[in-house]
Amino acid sequence: MSERDKDMGGESTELSAEDFLDPLEIPELQPGVMEDSKPYEAAPEFQESLGFPGELVPDWKERAIAMIGELRDKYRGFRVYLDACVKCGACTDKCHYFLGTGDPKNMPVARQDLLRKVYRRHYTFAGKYMPWLVGAEDLTEEVLDDWYAYFHQCSQCRRCSVFCPYGIDTAEVSMAAREIMDEIGKGQKYCNEIIGKVHTIGNNLGLQKPALAATLEDLEEDLEDDTGLEIKLPLDQKGAEILLVTPSADFFAEPHIDGLLGYAKVFHAAGASWTISSYASEAANFGMFIGSYENMRKVSLRIRKAAEDLGVKRIIFGECGHAWRVAYSFLNTLAGPFDFLDQRYPIPQHICEYTYDLIQRGVLKFDKSKNDHIRLTFHDSCNIARASRMGDKPGGQFEIPRAILRAVCNHFYDMPEDTIRESTFCCGGGGGLLTDEIMELRKKGAQPRMRALQEVAKEHGVTHMAAICAICKTQFAKVMPEYGFAMDSIVSVHQMVSNAIILEGARDGADDDDEDEE
């Protein structure tokens, strides 16, 4: 813990006094400023382990063009989105990467057009015979370079899709583009290495079972030191009722761990029997980021197998944004039907749904004053906000986490309405972009969210922001210092729960707030 604090060094943990800046401010166009922002390419061995060519294939142009047609025939969304755009411009100022960089190719429609112009050239009448008329273009090396740069400047956050009159979702176009690039041998290192690790080891970190077991034991000791109670973090426990699938960052990074401790306390308070699986020790599913149905399915099937092998009755997901999208929206499709699970509960269920339900039933008790040193706001993670749901009413994904936070702390303030809920801004690191070589992009992409946070910090003295996504937490811990916040001002929702929860028989005075521990 102390190490990180030192890292922060002299950097101010207070806000600068200048007036706050509009999170939605539209920048001047600066063509080409981000054209060199590219993540590292995947090495041949990692490409091949996912079934993709190791390096750029000689006939990449033909393959790529053919792939556009194949994907168009497989995905109705992709087909309709390619055809329907009227270039109305409604989406042009909706992307955080555009707002942060001013690069016109980061305007959602312009990003789509990088692919659409090739599609038009080869698959439409006008594009074949009058390419100049409809902006159709041949696939060249420059175009491929643009694809690689700008389809890796899209965090697949779907903000543009909310505002498009036809719901055109640039995320779908980016996924298709990345799948095409993978298939011609130009994959991205960060995503593809991680997917490889999940296929072979079971989590993004490559954490083996013994290491995981040791980590969980350590955490159990910490919990006992803090509370005097034997709060368990069970691993591979056959016959448990609940399988918890959580992002592996919850096992080692701050503030993620405090969230994990929060889940454990909630399960303990509810007297639930639960377990983590070493085989499916990862909620994240980067198969989605590269648009690969097959890879996404393979990762999902690990969860199914773990649930079957352990004989659980329920599956609950921890705090992770895109993981919840894949779990909520796709798991049933990819790895269902789950008829062996208890049908009385949602399959799968989100940890927030679980905790909220216990709060509603009066099972959990809190001492809100334990969080009085925190003035809190909540960051809606994009994949949860715009690609999933919690509870049985539309919008539950906004209200349930907020209801939990209001139940556990006294000072909660929302950021400006046009930057939260369905209009929320991405943290800047989603969609497989959480890699350090594109840090400049990540910092700039965080700008709208950070400005919104500065606004509530100034207006309501907000000191911390809670999130329910592993990527958001990691990204914010990294970029918040750039914007005048301490790196530990990002907290897990279940960390707040953990701080305030009253456990029967626990030693009082145990102060387990948001202090770092590593």
Add this chain to the structure above:
Amino acid sequence: MLTTIYALLFYGAAAVLVFGLGFRIWQYATTPAPLKIPTTPAPVTKGGVVLRLLREVVLFESLFKANKWIWVFGWLFHAALLVVLVRHLRYFIEPVWTVVALIQPIGVYAGFAMVAGLVGLWARRILVPRIRYISAPSDHLMLLLLIAIGASGLVMKYFVRTDIVALKAFFLGLLRFDWQPLPADPVLLVHLGLVALLMIIFPFSKLLHVPGLFFSPSRNQVDNPRERRHLADWAARLEQGEG
């Protein structure tokens, strides 16, 4: 001669429009949507989806959230276009339906409103750097085409009136396969020529936003993936291939 050319032109244009659009709709309808991707919060029932689409079609709800200027001009243009189209029905039906008759008085304003909306959209396309950046020549020409159709219509209404009775006879004749002569007014010929052009390019251009909206999975899917398993044919085959 002129009558023959225009008669054939309109038969051809109508065929392209109907079959072209029908083909697109068939393509959209038969392309699988393997994953549930509605933009949430989304309706959890079919009825809710119908309402969502209705709000998009009638009110341009998402566009309203996005940008008030585009919404004002876009909605004005489309609403006026609808009135103008309904008004034009009087050339094709006999006797004229009451609704169509009732709409005639506002129809006059609709023509101006339509052109005003289009001019507003075009002004933004030229003046706003972001929108200029994303515009191809075809995007400008599409607006020009619609403005030209609207303007030539208004010219006939206010300056060089054409023989409406003869025109109606021409169109009824087309419908009944009993051709009647077309009045040879230059403005009318331009107006009709451009309309035929619009009908022909409809299925091959961004005018596909009309069927597209109804087939967009981010708008037309029910949010119920946990309750119901959603599986595309090719995905099912993928599973079986392993099984």
